[in-house]
Amino acid sequence: MLESPFRRATPESSLEHTIAQDSLPIFQRIKDYLVGExxxxxxxxxxxxxxxxxxxxxxxxxxxxVNRAVRELTAEHVLTRxxxxxxxxxxKKYQATLVEIKSIADEVRARGHAHRSALHLLEQAPASEPLARQFDLAAQAMLFHSVIVHFENEVPIQVEDRWVNPQCAPDYLLQDFASITPNEHLMAAAPLQGATYSIEALPAPRDIAEMLAVDARTCCLVLKRVTSSLERVASVVTMWHPGQLYQYTGSVG
Structure with a gap:
């Protein structure tokens, strides 16, 4: 007779399991229970x-x-309070790639989730001196400026603060950014020539925190990107993401 690959627990093995369980701190048993469920x-x-x-x-x-167990699982981003x-x-942490410039709407839909955006600001405004230097324009040159919050399944995951060179995208202010993202418009109006990035962790200013529905000073992943087109800087954008929800990934080769 062939021996079954499944073995009934013996009193000895059950006792060993019970002893192992009893040796765990109670708060850890509560954590294991919650994670298991x-x-x-x-x-x-x-x-x-x-x-x-x-x-x-x-x-x-x-x-x-109990508070210790819940507090530790919150710090580990298993729970949120x-x-x-x-x-x-x-x-789960939402992912974005640094290797390929994609529309955030495409990334969200690729995960099988719903994307929407909320326009907070759309204007023409003079460039500050630092911005003028980034665009290689004269100080106070006019730029287009937009601030948009992107949602994934109604959770705010990105505040996009973007400045645009009107010479590269003259119709930027005419776009309906509820139906098209700035990235999608710019990729059509000003084909990408190159891009530079920086990424850092920063505490959220109050206005950013309110748009992301997080506490002020919450740590955010902040991606700053400068894109060029037609031998000009086309766009300078700062994208704020709640650190506990987001990660950037990428590979080469």
């Missing part, structure tokens, strides 16, 4: 998890012990 699909991304009071009753432990609303399963 999320992995099993009981609570999905964005769904609320049991309150600390419910976990206190379930495990028969102190509020301090909203003041006055509860604790939720944190969204």
């Amino acid at each position: 999320i992995a099993a699909g009981r609570w999905k991304e964005g769904e609320v998890v049991p309150s600390e009071q419910a976990l206190v009753r379930q495990f028969g432990v102190s509020r301090m012990t 909203r003041q006055g609303s509860g604790t939720f399963v944190a969204p």
Whole structure:
């Protein structure tokens, strides 16, 4: 008779498992329980998890012990806490590539999610001295300026603060940026010739924090990009992303 590959747990193996479990700190057992339930699909991304009071009753432990477990899972970006609303399963980190300039709308849709944008500012304004130097224009030269918030499944994931050279995209102010992204318009109006990047972690100023629906001074991933077209600098853009939701990826070769 062939021996089954599945072995019934013996009293000895069950005892070993129980001892191993008992050796774990209680807060770690609570963390493992929450992570296991999320992995099993009981609570999905964005769904609320049991309150600390419910976990206190379930495990028969102190509020301090439960709070430590929840606090550590929040720091590890497994959970996210909203003041006055509860604790939720944190969204997965959204990814963007640094290798290829793509529309954020295309990236969101490629993940099977819904994209929308909210226009906060669209104007013609004089260039500051630093901006004028970046565009190689005279100080106070007129530029186009837009500030747009991009959403993924109604979660704000990017504030796009963009300055545009009117010589490269004269119709920029006429665009409906609810139906087309600035990147999509510029790629058509001013074919890309080159780009330079920098990326850093910065605390969110109050206005950026409000648009991203995060606390002021929350750490953000900030991508600054300068693109050129037709032998001119076409666009200077700063893109703010909530650090706990976003990561940049890329490969060469």
